[in-house]
Amino acid sequence: MTPQAPVQPPYHQGSRTVQARVGVRDLADHVGRSIGNGIRPVAAAFLELQPMLVIGGADPAGAVWASLLTGEPGFVRATGPNQISIAGGVRRADPLARALAKEGAPVGTIALDPRTRRRMRLNGRARPTPRGLAIEADQVFSNCPKYLQKRELPAGAMSDRPSAPRHGVKLTGDQRVFLAEADTFFLATVHAEGADASHRGGNPGFVRVTSPYTLEWDDFPGNSMFLSLGNLATDPRAGLLFLDWVTGTSLQLTGTARTEYGDDGSRTVRFTLAEVVQTLCASPWSWTAPEYSPANPIQED
Numbered sequence: 454m455t456p457q458a459p460v461q462p463p464y465h466q467g468s469r470t471v472q473a474r475v476g477v478r479d480l481a482d483h484v485g486r487s488i489g490n491g492i493r494p495v496a497a498a499f500l501e502l503q504p505m506l507v508i509g510g511a512d513p514a515g516a517v518w519a520s521l522l523t524g525e526p527g528f529v530r531a532t533g534p535n536q537i538s539i540a541g542g543v544r545r546a547d548p549l550a551r552a553l554a555k556e557g558a559p560v561g562t563i564a565l566d567p568r569t570r571r572r573m574r575l576n577g578r579a580r581p582t583p584r585g586l587a588i589e590a591d592q593v594f595s596n597c598p599k600y601l602q603k604r605e606l607p608a609g610a611m612s613d614r615p616s617a618p619r620h621g622v623k624l625t626g627d628q629r630v631f632l633a634e635a636d637t638f639f640l641a642t643v644h645a646e647g648a649d650a651s652h653r654g655g656n657p658g659f660v661r662v663t664s665p666y667t668l669e670w671d672d673f674p675g676n677s678m679f680l681s682l683g684n685l686a687t688d689p690r691a692g693l694l695f696l697d698w699v700t701g702t703s704l705q706l707t708g709t710a711r712t713e714y715g716d717d718g719s720r721t722v723r724f725t726l727a728e729v730v731q732t733l734c735a736s737p738w739s740w741t742a743p744e745y746s747p748a749n750p751i752q753e754d
Contacts, residue, residue, distance in 0.1 A: 463488040463592065465644055468683025474714065477677040484676050488594045490535055496573055496593065497531035503564045504528075504606065504738055506539065509641025509650035509692055510549055510560040510579075516707040516727065518548040519641035519650055519694035523736050529564065535590045537562075537575060542585035546618050548705060548730060556580040560588060561641060561650035567604035567698075567740060572596050576647055591647060596676055600654035602636050602743035604698060611701060616733035623665040624729060628704060632662050632695060636743055641692035642684035651681045656749045665726075672712065672720035673750060682720070685710050691724060696736060698743070703735035 463485040464472070472478040492500075506529050509519045520543055522529075528540040543550050552558050558579045565572040576592040624632070637654045653659075653670060662668045672682065685691065689709040696703050708727040712720055 464678070464680075465646065465683065465687070467644060467685075467687035468679045470686055471679040471682045471712075472677065475677075475679070475718075475720075477679075480677045481679070484678055488592050490577075490590050490593060492531045492534060492537070492575075492590060492593055496595070499566070499571065499573055500529045500531060500537060500564055502526050503566060505736065506562055506564050507639045507650050507694060508539075508543070508549065508553075508560050508562045508579075509639070509643075510552055510558055510648045511643055511690070512548050512552050515690070516548070516692070517641050517643055517648075517690040518692040518705055518707050519639045520547050520549045520705065521694060521696065521703055521735055523738065532587065537588050537590070538582065538584065539586040539588070540584050542581070544615060546615075546732075548707070553579055553586060554581055559643070559647040561648040562588065563639065563650045563652060565601065565652055567602060567743075568606060570598035570601040570603055570746070572598075572601065572652060574650065576649055578647075596652075598746070599675065599748040600673060600746050601652070602654060602745050604740040604743050606738055606740055610737040611734060611739050613701075613734040613737075615735050619731045621729045621731075622727070624662065624726065625665075628729065628731065629662045629665065631697070631702075631704065632660050632668060633658065635660050635695050636745065637696070637698075639694040640681055641694070642681050643688055643690060644684045645687070649680050649684060654746060654749065656745055656751065659749070667723065667725055669721055669723045671750075672722055673748075682712050682722070685712060685722070693724065698740040701734045701736035701738065703732050705730040705732075 561576040577590040691710040693706040
């Protein structure tokens, strides 16, 4: 496969605004040189080992969602220097199904491997194929292992099939407890030229559910690119995906998010819910209990 070609500049005005506000623009320029549109052999090999992929984008009504795709390792693979294929695609009942049935849908993806604390992001344009989906890459890059909880995947999958999705416009009591106990979620955001999917992690309690319609989390120091917060600075639509790593149950939330900046340099993202979708056994995989990342900030009582 061809070497990864650098994309310059990799940031739009929203990311530039946040980088300047936080004072990391020079660092962001340095880190941004790792963003390209080619899939290196090591990245292709990593993808073929993954049993799951998260994809983010907007549905035909404009709501942004993060969705879970799963399969036997090899269901995601590089099929060219700038393209991946995803066998099976999304389920018909998934909120993104209609959008991904059309060619050219902007999407962001993230492949996260809890076993090795590695992750890879690929953003581009999707098109349906007879086997599922193909995505032509605009941006390909990896992130550091910060805030990734380590989990193992015992041999074998659960036998239950995904349930019919249950839709709601507010969080139930059980869902609020589930979110408050989460140590990981995925965040989908969009901008005028595309979409992005990223990861957020921390010790249980790092997500604070403030009402049946709202939740918040602190934005921990990361790679200084501020792709997600940059997108939110120009377009507040967002999609969140939470996963029960043992049972496979998923919660997909769509709504809007805004970032509040403290005088001490802290950042808090506040999310307002428009719709929630719960699916039992959305993932066939049952992962072990987590070994929390040593980078996770300690949550105060």
